[in-house]
Amino acid sequence: MARRIATYDLRVEILLRAEKLTKRYGSVIALDEVSFEIGGTITGLLGPNGAGKSTAIKLFLGLTEPTSGRAEVLGQDAGRDEQVRARLGYMPEHDCLPSAVSATEFLTHMAETSGLPPRHARVRAADTLRHVGLFEERYRPMGGYSTGMKQRVKLAQTLVHDPVLVLLDEPTAGLDPTGREEMLALIRKTHREFGISLVMSSHLMGDVERTCERVLVLENGSVLEEGETSTFTEASETLYIEVTARRSELIAALAARDVKATEEGSSLVVDSVSGEDYDRIRDAIVAANAPLRRLAPRRRTLTELFQSETNDAEDAEDEGIA
Amino acid sequence: MSERGSGQVFDLGFRRYEGQREGRRRAVRAVHKDGVRTAMGLGRGGKAKVLPWIFIAASAIPALVFALVAGAVDRLADGFSEAADLPSHADYYGIAGIVLFLFAAVVGPELFCPDRSSGTISLYLVRPLRATDYAMARWAALLTVMVVVAWIPQLVLLAGLVFGAPEPGSYISDHWKDIPRFLVAGLVIAVYVSTITSLAAAYAKRRAYAAAFLIGVLIISAAVIGGVTETVDDGVGRWLALLSVGDIPIYVNDIIFDERTSSIEAARDLSNAVKIGWYLAIVATAGAFVLRRYRKLSL
Amino acid sequence: MTSIYFLSLRQLQSRWRIAALIGVAVVPLVPAIVSFAASDKPTALELDDTLINGLLASAILPIIALALATPVFGNELEDKTLANLTLTPLRRWQIVAPKLAAAVSVAIPLIALSALVSVFLAFEGAELSGGQRAAVATAIGLAIGALVYCAMFSWLGLVSRRALGVGLLYAFVWEGLFGTFVDGLKYLSVKQYALSIINALDPARFDGSDQTVIGVTTAAIGSSVVLVVFTWLTVRRLRRMDVP
Known part of the structure; x- marks a missing residue:
């Protein structure tokens, strides 16, 4: 039917x-x-x-x-x-x-x-x-x-x-x-x-x-x-980079290419990745000669988005009171 | 897939509905039907059916007793039943009316209270009927049940009297007037109990509270007014007679049958207009408050 | 056990229920006060018929007992909190006894006070002697009736979701309506037990009545049997039921 x-x-x-x-x-x-x-x-x-x-x-x-x-x-x-x-x-x-x-x-x-x-x-x-x-x-x-x-x-x-x-x-x-x-x-x-x-x-x-x-x-x-x-x-993407060695070299290599990475547990996290950033990250890994274990994008979830929104609101209120 | 007579292929499963939608009219009828089914325990477990049928049996038993007594007296002394004032259609509601009240008080709140306490009412209110439509449909459902419960014993009594009489044909031709009378009297009492029960059920939080309130008011007012009207002056007593909640439809019953069956004697001094007016005033006021309650229902 | 007693007592004392019950208990004062005002004074027999039998024993007593005894277990069944009680390290009778005691300890003072005051005042108002004795007799008889009714209706509250409906049927159709047709039902009627005890305690007032009352020994035995049987049934039910 x-x-x-x-x-x-x-x-x-x-x-x-x-x-x-x-x-x-x-x-x-x-x-x-x-x-x-x-x-x-x-x-x-x-x-x-x-x-x-x-x-x-x-x-x-x-x-x-x-x-x-x-x-x-x-x-x-x-x-x-x-x-x-x-x-x-x-x-x-x-x-x-x-x-x-x-x-x-x-x-x-x-x-x-x-x-x-x-x-x-x-x-x-x-x-x-x-x-x-x-x-x-x-x-x-x-x-x-x-x-x-x-x-x-x-x-x-x-x-x-x-x-x-x-x-x-x-x-x-x-x-x-x-x-x-x-x-x-x-x-x-x-x-x-x-x-x-x-x-x-x-x-x-x-x-x-x-x-x-x-x-x-x-x-x-x-x-x-x-x-x-x-x-x-989809507004922004977060990239996880996990290497088994030479982590500090990689951070330095990324920094040399204007990519800011933060350490989170065993992996490095790069926020707001887009366009050219992918090429720079690839080059940095090669330059640092770091053994790559995992390179994974993570979409930002609404959860995070929502939490950051409310946190901002609370922060603003706190400042107001202070 | 096999095709049957009409040649339709059945697509089992959820699909769009293209059939008729009958809106408010159907909604009201559905609420009424569901109310009748709830009251009689239909479509529910076996236990839900026990209480309604005990009540119906309890209301019919006195009718059977009347019919049997009348038949027995008739056989013992030919024509005796004409002279002796044996209880008959006129007396029925005065004696067994209490069963109708109890039935309504126990079953009626079932139609109103659980919908509010279990939250089902909000499902009704988002459907194509108004809150007052809902209340009226529930009231009508209770009325439907009460009319049947009020008529069944009278019909049992009629059958008993007709077949107990030496000549059933002549009994009917002599007493045919009783039939329209008890039909109207049954309707009068059913409207009364349905309306005041709906009132208590519309405001009470739990079914038990509504039932307890109704029975308390009924039994206590009857006992108090019954006692008090015997001691006070008749001039005051006749007005006090109007305060016995359970006797008010019985006064109307007595007008219909042109007999005095009410247990409260002081009421004889009241004019028919006062009795009927009082009856109508109570029913109308109670009905208005039921509608008001549902119009202002807040969730 | 005492904590269950006090807990049950507190559950029964919702403001509305107490207000309604006091309202009910005050009602018999109306005919009592009317007998002061009446020009045509009622006789002791009339008072027995309208006030003691017609109002106190037939209406006030069962209504108070129903309102206090059916919710003892009924409310907890409805709210699904009965498990809290059955999980306590108490034997089942140790739950039933304090709960019954709680219902009774509200019901008896209410009905006894109501009877005591209304009967005494009615006799005074009607300028009859023997008011004190009649008042005390009525209070004692109805107190015993309240105890028996409470045992019966607590059981009912535990077994039926429609305890109040069944209780009303029993009190007003079985004892009330059918009792007027079938005289023998007085042997199976708690109200009649209470009336019999009242009349045994105050026989003088009852002289010259054509009302038949069962013997006081029968009434005493009947009351005890009903009390024991229904309490036992309640304990048994609590032991065997699936607690929701």
Whole structure:
């Protein structure tokens, strides 16, 4: 069966738009006049706990009212227009599964509450549970499920009615490394094979880096950074050089060619390598006659990037106080 | 791959959905259906079904007793049952109404409280229905169950009386009026218990608290008002009679059957308009507060 | 054991529960006060019927016992914290006894005080003699009833997730509704045990009543059996269950 192609290009459409979006809980500011747009892809909302990720998701879904500004989903206010909610999916961070019913029963019910007729709802429930990798277990009450199985049902529940856009709040919370990998793979697969756009929040940079095409870094209720995930990781490269002898000679040779190397454990690390640098490093190794054991590039990860950003911010604050 | 009659090739697995989307209307019906299933323990384990069916049995047993007594008396002395004031359709809710209240108090909070405490409510709120739609659908689910539970014993009683009578045909032609009366009376009591139970369940944090509150108010108000109205002057007593939470729908029941079955005698001095007005006022106020609670629901 | 007792006591004393229970315990004062105001004074028999039987024994007693005894284990089951207790180096009965004691030590003062004050005031208000004796008899009878109910409902809280529903069924449908149809059920009713003990302690007030009450010996034996059996069942259940 030929897979139907979406009638419009989901990648250019603006699915989410925040306009000077502000949310205060009493004196605490969860989001402070943020403005951004999210298109049809997998977008990561990255930030530490309390950055305002969950609040942003809830505002878009209309689960809570903004203090000021606007949160639009597919051009609508989801809090006021229930029609648009028929094409959205939401996976909360907290528990949300009734324990007495089975996954099949629950998914069928959720499909119906999204507007699907019962006979379609049943088929969709079975298909979706298979998609997320839940098989025999789906007839047992969900109270007895492991965290991994519960997370799968929570994801299935967002997909059962075939949404245009799915918002996932910390989808990997509580999962072990294998479970986390599987969940991220499912998220990628959902986007790649079915063209469903996803927004996932996470405090784990690794998750976002591996899964998302775009990233929005939130901190203290403001947008810190925004762009393609690749531009975050490709801006600069770090090179590892490991030699079995003549290390100091190599450092001197590199220095003679204007390449600054730092020692890190048994290897030398050269930061911000680009273009001509590669030739100079090669020449230096030859000139120093150092027995090369390993020469490996390492892409800068979002983790480092994010840490350096926050460290800078903290440093700035410390200076301010001093 | 084998092709069957319709000639379709089945692609197992997840795919896009191109079928109908029925939006809010379907969502409301789904919440209602799920509410009925929850209340009756359908689609849940065997243990969940025990309590609802015990209640239904408990409410039908007095009806069976009435029918058997009426049949026995009829056989002992021909025509005696006409003269003797044997309990019948009119008396039923006055006597067994407590079972309906208990049933609603135990089962009703099940439809509201767990959704809030387990976080499922946020999944409903992001679907194409409003919070107030959700509350009304849950209320309607409880009402559906309560109407059935209220009618079953009356139908059992009717069957018992019809087949216990010497001539079933003439019994029906003499007593046909009881049928619309008990249908309406059953609806009246079901609306009342569903609405006040929804009110308690909408605000209570745990199911048990809602049930305890409802039963406490019901039993205590009946006992206190029952005792007090016997000692105070009738002029005061008749107004106090309006405070017995469980008796209010029974007053309406008595108007429908044009009989006095309520255990609180002081209520006889109240006009029908006051009784019906009070009933409607309580139902409307309770309903308004349920909707208000869900309109202002914060997560 | 004492630490479990105090811990359970503290768990029962959430502000709302205590406020609600005091509210319930105060209710019998209403008819008592009304009897002061009434022009047509109630007789001792009427008071027995409406206040002691109808309100205190049939409503206040089971409600207080249910509200205090079902959460003794029920809340810990719901919060999945029962394992903390079963992992202590105590025998199972050493967990059950203090928990039961905690429920009882709140329930008995509440119900006894409520009975003592309301019955005494009602008799005074109705200008009847023998109010002191009736008040003490009622307080003792209901205190024994509270003990038995608590044993029963603590067990219920441990075995059923819907303990309150089942308890309500027992108290108001079995003892209340069916008890009015089937006279023999009075032998299987904690409320009737309590009423029998009250009447045995204060027989004078009861003269001329057509109400049938089971013998006090039967009531005493019945109460003891129910108390022992349900406590034993609770211990057994705690020993055998899979603690979540």
